[in-house]
Amino acid sequence: MLSYLTRRAVLMVPTVLLITAVVFAVMKLAPGNPFSAAQASGEAAVRQMNPQDYQILLTRYGLDRPWYVQYGRWLGTLATGSLGDSFSERRPVSEVFFNAPARVLAEGGSLRSALNQVLSSKFAATLFLNALALFLMVVVAVPAGFHAAARQGGWFDRASSAALYVLYSLPNFWVAILLILLVGVRLQWLPFIGMRSDGFEAMSAAGKAWDLLKHAALPALCLSYGGLAFLSRFARGALLDVLSQDYIRTARAKGVSEAAVLYRHGLRNALIPLLTLSGILLPALISGSVIIEQIFSWPGLGQMYIKAIYSRDYPLIMAESLMGAVAVLLSNLATDVAYTVADPRVRLE
Amino acid sequence: MAFLPGLEAEAPEDGGTFTRALPADAVTLNPVIANDMVSYLVYKWIYDPLVDVDQDMNPVGVLAESWENSPDNTTTTFHLRKGVTWHDGKPFTADDVLFTYEACMDPAVDAINKRPSFEAVAKVERMNDFTVKVTWKEPYAPGLMAWNLHIMPRHVYAYAKGRSQDFNKGSADVPPVGTGPFRFAEWKRGERIVLKANPRYFGGRPHLDTMVFKIIPQSQTQLAAYQTGQLDLTAISTEQWRQLKADQALLKGATVFEYYGRQFMYLAWNMDGSNPFFRDRRVRQAMTYATNRQGIVDKVLDGHGITCSGPFYPGSWESNPAIKPYPYDPARAAALLDAAGWKDRKGDGVREKDGKPLAFECLVPAEVDQFSRFLEIFQQDLRRIGVAMAIRKVEWSVFLDRTQRHQFQAYLSGWSLGDDPDPYGLLHSSQAKLLPDGMGTGQNDVSYMSPEVDRLIETEQRTFDRAARQRAFWRIHELVAQDQPHTYLFMGSQIVAVRSKFQNVRVSRAGYGLFTWYPSVKEWWVPKGLR
Numbered sequence: 001m002l003s004y005l006t007r008r009a010v011l012m013v014p015t016v017l018l019i020t021a022v023v024f025a026v027m028k029l030a031p032g033n034p035f036s037a038a039q040a041s042g043e044a045a046v047r048q049m050n051p052q053d054y055q056i057l058l059t060r061y062g063l064d065r066p067w068y069v070q071y072g073r074w075l076g077t078l079a080t081g082s083l084g085d086s087f088s089e090r091r092p093v094s095e096v097f098f099n100a101p102a103r104v105l106a107e108g109g110s111l112r113s114a115l116n117q118v119l120s121s122k123f124a125a126t127l128f129l130n131a132l133a134l135f136l137m138v139v140v141a142v143p144a145g146f147h148a149a150a151r152q153g154g155w156f157d158r159a160s161s162a163a164l165y166v167l168y169s170l171p172n173f174w175v176a177i178l179l180i181l182l183v184g185v186r187l188q189w190l191p192f193i194g195m196r197s198d199g200f201e202a203m204s205a206a207g208k209a210w211d212l213l214k215h216a217a218l219p220a221l222c223l224s225y226g227g228l229a230f231l232s233r234f235a236r237g238a239l240l241d242v243l244s245q246d247y248i249r250t251a252r253a254k255g256v257s258e259a260a261v262l263y264r265h266g267l268r269n270a271l272i273p274l275l276t277l278s279g280i281l282l283p284a285l286i287s288g289s290v291i292i293e294q295i296f297s298w299p300g301l302g303q304m305y306i307k308a309i310y311s312r313d314y315p316l317i318m319a320e321s322l323m324g325a326v327a328v329l330l331s332n333l334a335t336d337v338a339y340t341v342a343d344p345r346v347r348l349e
Numbered sequence: 350m351a352f353l354p355g356l357e358a359e360a361p362e363d364g365g366t367f368t369r370a371l372p373a374d375a376v377t378l379n380p381v382i383a384n385d386m387v388s389y390l391v392y393k394w395i396y397d398p399l400v401d402v403d404q405d406m407n408p409v410g411v412l413a414e415s416w417e418n419s420p421d422n423t424t425t426t427f428h429l430r431k432g433v434t435w436h437d438g439k440p441f442t443a444d445d446v447l448f449t450y451e452a453c454m455d456p457a458v459d460a461i462n463k464r465p466s467f468e469a470v471a472k473v474e475r476m477n478d479f480t481v482k483v484t485w486k487e488p489y490a491p492g493l494m495a496w497n498l499h500i501m502p503r504h505v506y507a508y509a510k511g512r513s514q515d516f517n518k519g520s521a522d523v524p525p526v527g528t529g530p531f532r533f534a535e536w537k538r539g540e541r542i543v544l545k546a547n548p549r550y551f552g553g554r555p556h557l558d559t560m561v562f563k564i565i566p567q568s569q570t571q572l573a574a575y576q577t578g579q580l581d582l583t584a585i586s587t588e589q590w591r592q593l594k595a596d597q598a599l600l601k602g603a604t605v606f607e608y609y610g611r612q613f614m615y616l617a618w619n620m621d622g623s624n625p626f627f628r629d630r631r632v633r634q635a636m637t638y639a640t641n642r643q644g645i646v647d648k649v650l651d652g653h654g655i656t657c658s659g660p661f662y663p664g665s666w667e668s669n670p671a672i673k674p675y676p677y678d679p680a681r682a683a684a685l686l687d688a689a690g691w692k693d694r695k696g697d698g699v700r701e702k703d704g705k706p707l708a709f710e711c712l713v714p715a716e717v718d719q720f721s722r723f724l725e726i727f728q729q730d731l732r733r734i735g736v737a738m739a740i741r742k743v744e745w746s747v748f749l750d751r752t753q754r755h756q757f758q759a760y761l762s763g764w765s766l767g768d769d770p771d772p773y774g775l776l777h778s779s780q781a782k783l784l785p786d787g788m789g790t791g792q793n794d795v796s797y798m799s800p801e802v803d804r805l806i807e808t809e810q811r812t813f814d815r816a817a818r819q820r821a822f823w824r825i826h827e828l829v830a831q832d833q834p835h836t837y838l839f840m841g842s843q844i845v846a847v848r849s850k851f852q853n854v855r856v857s858r859a860g861y862g863l864f865t866w867y868p869s870v871k872e873w874w875v876p877k878g879l880r
Contacts, residue, residue: 030744030746030747031746031747031750031751032746032749035461036746036749050464050465050468051784051788051790053456053465054788057459057461060457085518088376089376090376090377090382090517090518091518092518099538120537122538122539125539177569180569180570180573181573184573184577185573185576188577192570192573192574193563193565193570193574193579194540194541194563195540294567295569295570296570297563297564297565297566297567299538299539299540299564300539303539303566304539307373310745310746312746
């Protein structure tokens with residue numbers, strides 16, 4: 001097992017290199033650079049740069065070199081443990097993602113304040129929102145799928161699949177705006193801007209948690225409902241598959257109660273294919289959702305990523321791609337390991 | 350304006366919070382390296398420039414109490430305000446002005462968009478603690494507005510050569526310290542920026558206690574936030590305006606301001622000879638006659654806009670009142686094209702000349718839906734007179750790259766002249782040159798070459814007498830209207846709703862809106878009973 005993990009980890013390195021090299025090359029193929037994009041960011045009234053100054057900038061940041069030289073430099077910076085400096089935010093990329101816990105510690109701040117830095121970062125904001133959305137998705141979809149499979153063709157099966165397909169076909173940016181107008185403006189039940197109220201700092205721990213949940217409710221709902229149909233159908237299919245197996249028939253033939261057949265033998269085995277899905281769903285936790293974060297002014301990575309692409313903020317794009325690649329590879333590995341736990345027939349060598 | 354009865358006569362009271370939205374987070378609050386509009390909207394209140402523009406776009410001294418030119422206009426002497434203190438209590442002096450200027454000019458500092466405005470400056474000298482003398486390479490009338498530069502404190506940055514990397518990284522580590530009417534209080538990245546009134550402001554403290562900027566990227570969300578009382582101001586698009594008119598309740602308690610923005614929309618015709626169409630003035634004139642600009646203002650913008658005849662802001666002193674936009678006249682356009690030799694000989698609906706069809710491609714930035722909508726209407730207009738225009742939507746960076754390299758036949762975009770109406774970058778022939786790497790020198794990407802306009806611009810730049818300068822601008826306006834290097838389209842209205850409890854809210858009469866002039870927000874106040 002250990003040797004297997006080591007081998008997989010070592011294999012990850014060339015994969016990550018290949019992915020980042022391709023991303024870097026593609027990114028460089030797009031015309032423009034951080035300074036040509038910045039030159040006219042939004043307002044036409046922005047005065048133009050001198051051509052000489054422009055050249056100085058390109059040289060200073062090495063943007064006039066061929067892409068593989070720039071990629072090499074990026075790798076060199078990465079090897080020193082740094083993600084480089086963002087052009088569009090004018091601060092280190094790591095700070096854009098995680099704020100500056102290390103600096104707080106270095107300046108004599110407490111561990112608690114360093115932790116607070118991370119907790120109030122863009123990374124945490126996106127992770128929190130997506131974890132909540134994923135949680136909502138799983139707690140609704142998996143039981144619904146299993147329930148539908150247990151009584152295949154019954155009213156619940158047909159009603160739930162119809163309802164979920166309707167949800168699946170509603171675009172989430174449209175639903176988001178409807179929810180803002182209805183729940184946020186008309187009824188004023190839930191907040192719809194950002195992730196914290198004014199005066200958040202002064203709240204008690206429970207008050208803070210409640211405030212965060214209230215702010216996350218609408219965006220999390222928008223992020224999760226579309227996936228319900230997919231996940232519940234998947235759960236339903238997995239259970240149906242298991243229920244048609246010989247060992248289920250054997251159990252039934254032995255006179256095991258229907259409940260025990262379903263819950264002890266059926267569900268446990270149906271969970272195995274669901275593990276495969278986690279390999280797809282987990283990386284989405286950090287990639288964020290561009291549109292939903294924009295609409296709800298959620299201070300997360302999704303919003304920042306699209307800005308980074310438009311402003312040609314190479315270090316930021318690369319950091320996000322690197323994290324995405326690593327997350328996918330790690331969750332694939334985690335899935336494989338989880339198989340061995342869930343299914344004794346699987347052995348990793 | 351919707352005043353509450355009886356309040357307009359009362360003396361302003363101190364207190365209250367004004368909350369507005371920003372479409373994106375600020376990049377940096379360091380005014381020397383900031384080059385985006387959003388950062389400006391915030392740092393403008395923390396820092397003061399030497400000179401700003403007032404409600405009518407006339408120069409107004411802020412940190413400079415007064416200034417005068419030498420008789421030959423080769424130097425400008427600024428007399429700085431005495432007794433001004435930085436937010437940390439230290440006195441403001443001429444050293445800070447020099448520090449800021451030198452930081453802008455240091456090649457190691459990424460002062461991307463500040464340096465070009467100082468090109469005409471030969472040197473800046475400190476005469477004493479409160480006097481700064483600027484020597485110009487040659488008399489340069491637009492130069493004064495370069496000093497709409499927000500002054501930074503030397504003692505905070507102690508910036509020395511070689512430490513520019515820290516300076517370039519922005520103000521993450523250093524909370525901004527300015528002289529402005531508001532002090533920096535808090536910046537939660539991606540969420541909000543908070544400023545507090547500066548009680549020791551030289552011009553008296555602003556009446557508002559607090560200014561909050563919330564980062565809300567989507568305009569629909571912004572409007573919803575206004576409706577639920579989380580914002581005191583919202584911009585309203587033409588489409589939103591249509592809905593709001595149906596639901597008047599939403600605008601209850603709001604004062605609505607409408608003004609024409611400074612940005613004019615235009616179609617650019619490439620005259621560098623790479624296409625057989627646009628070198629001929631008659632073809633360019635025909636394009637303007639053939640496009641129904643007023644129709645777009647009426648139908649697409651619901652009347653919220655004004656057609657224009659040149660790059661100057663309509664109604665301003667530099668704009669020639671005798672020049673009117675070309676009327677929409679397809680027959681005249683057809684006659685001009687006939688005269689220029691472009692005729693539909695094959696009867697396929699497209700004119701041709703020397704075997705070449707009058708068919709071209711027009712670039713448009715894909716990010717702004719409305720731009721494409723304008724262009725689709727123009728496409729129909731042009732088809733009617735036998736011109737085939739293809740629309741090519743491209744991403745903003747691609748658009749910039751192609752236009753800066755002059756690799757286009759036509760494009761649609763927006764532009765505005767700076768605080769000084771000098772059109773050098775847009776219309777002077779020297780600004781059409783391409784550098785060895787293929788990038789254009791200036792904004793004259795259509796390669797407009799008019800010796801008379803060149804001469805007028807050179808004269809206007811050396812003329813300090815406003816009446817004489819105005820004559821030059823008026824003549825430029827006339828020539829541009831004849832030559833049509835661009836088809837000038839219109840300026841769209843900006844519609845802004847502000848809660849009526851805010852008193853003394855005024856809008857610039859030169860298209861600068863509610864904030865981009867001095868003193869604007871500093872004069873706002875809220876009666877106690879309405880806070």
